[in-house]
Structures are given as C-alpha cells and as structure tokens.
Amino acid sequence: MPREINSVCIVGGGSAGWLTAGLIAARHGGPGGLKITLVESVRLGIIGVGEGTWPTMRHTLHKIGISETDFIRACSASFKQGAKFAGWQTGAADDFYYHPLVLPEGFPDLDLAPYWQAAGEGPNTPSFSDAVCFQEFLCENNLAPKLITSPEYAGIANYAYHLDAVRLGELLHAHCVDKLGVEHIDDDIIAVERSENGDIRAVVGQRNGAIEADLFVDCSGFSSLLLGQTLGVPFCDRSDILFIDRALAVQVPYPDADCPIVSHTVSTAQRHGWIWDIGLQHRRGVGYVYSSRHVGTDRVEEELARYVGAGFDRLESREIKIHSGHREIFWKNNCVAVGLAAGFLEPLEASALVLVELSADYIATAMPATRAGMDIVARRFNTMTRYRWDRVIEFLKLHYVLSERQDSAFWRDNRDPASIPDDLRDQLELWRHAPPGEHDFTSAHEMFPAASYQYVLYGMGFRMDDAALARRVRQPDAARDGFERTARMKQKLGATMPTNRALLGKLAEYRFQPI
C-alpha cells in the first residue's frame, strides 16, 4: 500500500509562506482535498523586503482567487512597467536605459536590434529601449499601463506591481484562512521530529505540540529551519559572482498628495552598489545595496542621504544582511524550501518573489500523490530550480559585467573575469556576432526572455561587430514599419492613458471588472 500524501504543512508566514499556501490551497484545498496548515511565529515577524514583482504576480493572484482591485487597495500597490537603470554604464548624468516589460516591437519574428544599431548613434537618436518599445515613453511620463475600463489583471501594456510586502502577507493570510480553508497556527517551533527514513515527521510547537504532515514547505526565511538546519542541506555561496551583501533601507514619504507615483523601479548606480527606488501608493521604498567588503556603512549612509535629500535625518533606516546564494538542493526527503529559506540574491531585477511564485506553482501543479512519487518530483524540482537560480545569477551579473564605471574597486572587481560564470561568458562571445534570440534560451524553465538580454546589452553600450551587423539587416522595410508602429503607439497612448496616480486614485472608488 503506497503512502499517500494527504497533508501539507507550511512553516513560516511571510510572502513566501502565504503565497505557497494560497497556490497549493487554490488547487488542492477544500473538502476531499489536502489538509493544509501554515505554522508561523507571529512574534518573530517577517523580513518583508520584497516590494517589486514580475508580471507573473498577476497570474498568481488570479489563481489564488484574489481580485486585483482588492489586492491594490490592501497592499498599497502600484503599477510597475519595468526598471530604469541610471548611471550603470558610465555614471554620467544622462546615462540611463530601460528594461521595460513589453517586448521589442515585433519580437521575436522581427528583430529590430541590428537595424537600430545600423542606424548609428548621435545626440538626437533614440536609445534602444526607446526606439523599439513604447513603454519607456509611458514610464517617463508617469502614465499607467491600463485604463479603469481594462479588466482585472489585463492591461494595455504589460505590467507588474510595487507592493507593501507586509500587507501582502496580511491579505493572503486572511484570504487563505477565510476562503481557501488553510489552517493557521501561531506558535514557536521548539523542535523538529524525524522519521526513520530521515523525513520530517512533525514540527513541534511550544503550545500546540507535534504538528504532523506528509509534506513540509520550509518558508522560515534566512534561518532555513527545516531544509538547512534540520536536514543539513548545505548553503551554496554565490558571493564570488554577486558581491552585494548588505542593504540599508528607508521608507520615504511623498512630499505632497499629488506628486507622481513613478510606474517603474528606479535603480541608480552608486560608487559602491546601487539604490532601489520603488513608489507605492502611500510612500516610496528606497534602499542602498552594497558590498561590505568594499565600503563601510558610514559612507553608504552618506550617499543614501544625498539621494533621498531633505528629511533623511528623520527617517528610520534598517540594515539587512544578504547572503548571496542558495541551498545546494531545494527539496530533500519530504521537505521543500521556498523563499529566503531556499536562497536570496540582491534585489536587482526583483527575482525574489517570482522565484517564490514559480516554485510554489510547481509544487502545487506537480503535487505528488504518494511518498514514492515525491522523490521523483523532488529530483525534477531540484534540477529546474537550480537552473533558474543560475540563470538569474547570470542575468544579474550581466548588469555589472557591461559597466564601464571606473570610480571604485566595487565596479572594477565586478569585471574580473574570474567572477564571471562560464555560461555568461559563452553567451557574450556569441552576442558579439548576433543579437540574443530564442535559440540562446532553450529550456522550458527560462527566467528572462532573450528580449530582456537585448534591453540590458544595448542599454549598456554593448554592440555587435560590423560584419555580423551587415548580414542581419535584410528586411529594412519591415524594420522601418516596426519603428513607426512604436512611434504611433506612443502618440496614441500619450493621448489616452491616465497617470499612474490618477488611475490608482480612481481605484479607491471604483473596481476593475472581472472581464
């Protein structure tokens, strides 16, 4: 008689815990389904740093069954249409580029990159992101990606969110318990019981005693209580590639109630790292991430104060340690880790929450029926998840490798060939002669599409060699049409789209319709 999987226990109640609970419960909860429990120590609190999402969050929330209007209201969320990278290439005042969420016009059937490069560059020629995509125009004008008449989770332009992670946890908590039948236990875990085969039999709460389950999801944050501490899965340090190991974060109030809510993440390079700037409805979240091997906290605080400007003295700053890396495997025995318990990287490109969503979604979708099946699912999950971490690490490293900044050891060390993963070096070799395309990314579990690499490469001054270029501009008419379509879209959307703040204001009163 095979041992069936009938119960899941999620340990930890941050964004990772509740997103996982929501995705599993939406698929397997309810009468006759799995018994799903979430244990957390409310006393311990959560880290709650993840404030930027990917567009995947729309799909995730929809699956969990939360309305977009309720989500935006509850989490002080705003629309995010990508990221603006300022000062990353040279550090000059006019040095910036966008990584928008809308693909280049016509991509991948039409690849405008070589045509854009062939047109040459001058003071009045548009940047790559501005020439091939209308979204930078929306961002620069603080316009929203959708209308009040757009259905829930659908937009005119692709979008993600900026959100208050603590409030997201609260919203998901209420929804999971009230609507999806997840049992919530507030307790401090004092011990973990094992079975003879090494599985986790139960977590023992101070007040509730042993809480048994067939599958445990470790969402315990940096402590990695089950996978790391109990099952002894080693940590895989990646700080040899990504140097960032500290963040200094502050919450900045808006100067007045009408000031624009920026509809993209602003990432501004600094001498020893970079500053994130995320606009929520009621405040901004700003933080300086840096490498403590390269600079002391005092200098960082000084630079952060300069960035924030007047009023910085009154803000409470919070230091967060970042251990760049992940567990060697993510699912061992009957325990799978999601979120910080699985690993963490610097917040560049907002990879934290999306990895939670993808992991939780896979666990929910591939939920093994039996204990024997779990080992097979675990093997697949480990291969896939490791692939994803590697791709994210490479993509983040790309931002540093392409920089020409000379103003500190932090930037120079980042270009040390010894710190660059082989796969990334291989890609860069090929991309000298051809733009990134679908053929460079062949897994079913890719993280960033080829278009994202194009935006970063050509935004940061990387160019194809001339010989390769000449062979790749064979459809000039189609290319001209593509550039013109982008220009027309800017005109059209400029006349019709509301500002980010205006649409969010409207949402306080009206709801998006489900269709």
Added chain:
Amino acid sequence: MNLVQLTRHDHAGLRIDPVRAAAAAATVHMVPLVLGEIRKLAPHFPIVLAKDGETGQFYPAALLGLEPHENLFWTGETFDAAQVPLNLLRLPFFIGDGAICIDADSPAITPDGPCAIVESDGSDSAYLRSIQAILSDLAGQQEATRRFVDALVARRLVVELTLDVAFANGAKAKLSGLYGIDEQALARDPAIMADFGDVLTPAAMVFSLDHIASLVRRKNTRLAAEAQWFGKPA
C-alpha cells in the same frame, strides 16, 4: 452643450419641439438604459453592456450604430424607431445636482415649438410633467439598474462580444468594448438569477442581438443612398 438649471423665472416662455431634441443624439451610437426599459426596447435594438470610460463600471445600453458617432436610427429629421429610450425622450432636459436642467443650445428650443413648459394659467404643462416623470423614472431606477448589472457580473453571465460585420459595399467594421449575456451560462443554470423575472431580462438581451442584422441592413441602405448621391454604383 450649455446646461442651465430650469427655472420658472427664466424659462416660463420657452417652447420646445421634442422631435428636434433627438438631434442631440444624431452622432451617438449607444444610449444608456435603465432596468425597466430593457425588455421593452429589446424587440427593437441590440441591447449590450458597455463600460463607463470614467469609472470602468458596466451599464446597459441600446446600440444605435455600428461605429462610434454613428446613429443609424436618426434620419436627419426624426428618430426612426417604434420605441425610444428614456434617455432620448428626456432631451433636451437633464438632471444636474438633483435639479432639472435644459441644454440652452438645443435646436429643440424654438419659438414655433408645439410644446410649452408652462401653461397660460401658470401651471406645469402636460409636456413638462411627462419630462419630470421620465427624469424621475431614470433617477429612481439607477440603483436597481446597478444592482442588476452587478448581479450579472458576479454570476459570470457577462462575456465580451466580438462583432465582425461586413457591409454590401465590402466595407467592414469591428466593434470592440461591447459585452453581452453568456447564453450558455444562462441556459446551464437559469436558477442563478433570483426569480423568473430576473431571467427574462438577460434572456431578452440575448435575443436582442439579432438586431445587429437590422443595423447592418440600415447601414447598407444608408451606404446605397450615399453611393447614389455621389453618383457611384452601390
């Protein structure tokens, strides 16, 4: 449009030609409806749901044309339909801040208009009383209409309509932003609505879409007339 509040002091001598009032809707392709008139109008117009551009909320509407600014029922002189939506009948009057207003620029205000606002004895004219009745009907049914639409949306009975129509002269039109009743969803579970009367209204909306064909016919007639006018073969 120049809305001013209707007062006995300013407007006692006003005369109105109601037929010309509908000219204000000559370039309107959709008229908002209230719940009570949907079943009465469904035998004459396609009845759809549309979204208010300012609030994003659904409202029921009679479709008068197949593209924005097209009213296929307006002949140039009159509104050619056996039933007229209340929002056209009330013209040139409006409700603003709870008071009756009139569009002072309306072509319906004319000295030779057959309808007076105030009778010679100083009492409200029968015409004005009928307008008051229409306006209060429209205001009074707003809440019920909103509840009806909310119920349709909540019960997932609303679907987006995709209308691809072709005309006799080869031209095509694609209407977007229109929504209708999901006939299959309604058929699967008519008990989804609270009572039989509540089922009849969405059912009437389903059948009313047959009138899209009547709109196409009206448009073809109009195109043929225009072609004749310009001396081209239809």
